[in-house]
Amino acid sequence: MSEMVKELHVVTLPLSAFGHLMPFFQLSIALAKAKVHVSFISTPRNIERLPKIPPDLQPFINLVPIPFPPLEPDFLPEGAEASFDVPEQQEQQYANLQVAVDLLQTPIKQFIADKMPDWIIADFFTHWVVDIAKEYDVPLAYFSVFSAAACVFFGPPEHLTGATRNGVLPTIQSLTSPPEWITFPSLLALKDYEAVKRLLSWEVNKTGMSLNRRLAKIVSASQVLAIRTCSEIEGDYLEVYKKITGKPVIPTGVLPPDQPGKRAEGEVNSDASMFDWLDKQKPRSVVFVGFGSECMLSKEQVHEIAHGLELSELPFIWGLRKPHSTRSDEVDDFLPLGFVDRTSEKGLVCFGWVPQMEILGHPSIRGSLFHSGWGSVIETLQFGHCLVVLPFMYDQPLNARLLVEKGLAAEVKRNEDGSFSREEIAKSLRLAMVEEEGEQLRSNARKAAAVIGDQKQQHDHYIGAFVNYLKNNVAK
The missing domain is CATH 3.40.50.2000 (Glycogen Phosphorylase B;)
Structure with missing residues (x-):
């Protein structure tokens, strides 16, 4: 044997x-x-x-x-x-x-x-x-x-x-x-x-x-x-x-x-500017926004999320995948007119692939707005971050309901046709990230991190x- x-x-x-x-x-x-x-x-x-x-x-x-x-x-x-x-x-x-x-x-x-x-x-x-x-x-x-x-x-x-x-x-x-x-x-x-x-x-x-x-x-x-x-x-x-x-x-x-190791002091790589920006933010203040590699958002959805981030007045870093049909010279058109300039002091938009685990592990991150894919749920919870979920496909809606049921996430409210508003994006973000009514969510996320992180x-x-x-x- x-x-x-x-x-x-x-x-x-x-x-x-x-x-x-x-x-x-x-x-x-x-x-x-x-x-x-x-x-x-x-x-x-x-x-x-x-x-x-x-x-x-x-x-x-x-x-x-x-x-x-x-x-x-x-x-x-x-x-x-x-x-x-x-x-x-x-x-x-x-x-x-x-x-x-x-x-x-x-x-x-x-x-x-x-x-x-x-x-x-x-x-x-x-x-x-x-x-x-x-x-x-x-x-x-x-x-x-x-x-x-x-x-x-x-x-x-x-x-x-x-x-x-x-x-x-x-x-x-x-x-x-x-x-x-x-x-x-x-x-x-x-x-x-x-x-x-x-x-x-x-x-x-x-x-x-x-x-x-x-x-x-x-x-x-x-x-x-x-x-x-x-x-x-x-x-x-x-x-x-x-x-x-x-x-x-x-x-x-x-x-x-595995959680990413700490970057060596003075280390330079293709993501250096992104982490330089994160280093300047207050500890546990920033929301990471990311909808994965396979969730293709429409221009209208991107605009509502952008306006919602702006309304929330929270610092954010957004890993945004542009549609296959979008040329590099059309990137600015994919976001609301003037959005990047208006939010330049509060937020950072990164087009294309971003090192999600390294970002989530940064001390300035407090929460995440994402699609509630099970892998991303696990990655986010192991750091004890609060969750704001906006599901789009496959098993994501079921994960979102599970997380709400367990007191681990706030789900963005949607209309009967599945559309959502900037006001609801901002409302859910502020509830999970800063408002007193969201403290139980934040506490539950920290407890879940103890389980997942062990x-x-x-x-x-x-x-x-x-x-x-x-x-x-x-x-x-």
Whole structure:
């Protein structure tokens, strides 16, 4: 048994999206620290974008680049291997990326056959790995990068496939209240405009399979369901998920990324001016604004956020991704006329990619206005910052409701069509950042930071429990 334990080998198979690649990478790092050998499979460019593996863990992690097979010209933009590379607005090519990912089935099957790992840890998208696991008698684990609350809202496999409704899609109304299997008071529900988008998950797309059916197939076939969360924050939803799936559900801990080290005095890099500006601000006074790499804001939304920041009179640093269609000479037009000049003493707008973790770790930051993606929730809470959430897509609305329910965030109020006003942006920011009524939010965020920031004890315990399960349940 000890020999088998020493040589435990797992394959991790994430979706080609950064909100999935990074949690799977962080899980791989945590497993490697527990002396588990990991083969991390993705496409070459996605692997090149991953952080460097610490030297002491390199013997345990094998990054396996498997390229897409030859594709027709213009099937995907040149070099596109992740959803970040293909704006969701370009629906045809976004669907083509999903088709390309499915074409990895054959080479991945060959890799599994050659290496015969002890476990496959899969994302929801690669439903075909179920058949590969069965053929080679390799146990399958589903690793959810979504919160436990989101998993509960998605429901059990029979709900995802429509079996409980004789194949009939749910109604918008049914998605705007908490699911019947949640038996405690809960805010877990969608707004009408969000429910319309959620219904698309039941529709068969170009790949011939709906997203929900993919998830249902993976969950049904998995021996264990691992979730990137902790019982201190989501213990109630973890229990519900166990009940509705009838499977072992193991929280892996939130897998917080390593906090950045302090910059050396006089250190100069491409972000130097950004940090020079932050260094001049008062401690815990600035709000960081960022909506991630895949959330494309419209010009109208950018203008309302900008005016809201101006109305709030709070210092801010804004990492703003301009639309693909915007030329460099049109950048100023993307923001309200005169906004940069009017706010030059209070705020800083940085176009393009920004080092989010380094910014969040700066002593001048107190809060964050963001989309409530689960990875960003974890990154922000580990520093004890207050949260102002403005969700746009995927699981973000569910995370936003969870955070409000737990007293960890203020959500910007929106109109029935999903639009929002500058006044509500300013109101939510001031509540969370400075007003007396928001002190409980700030206190709760500090308490959450103690849980999430305690990487050594809490998170070693979580990953240890997951590793023990894997070791004790390999195929005989």
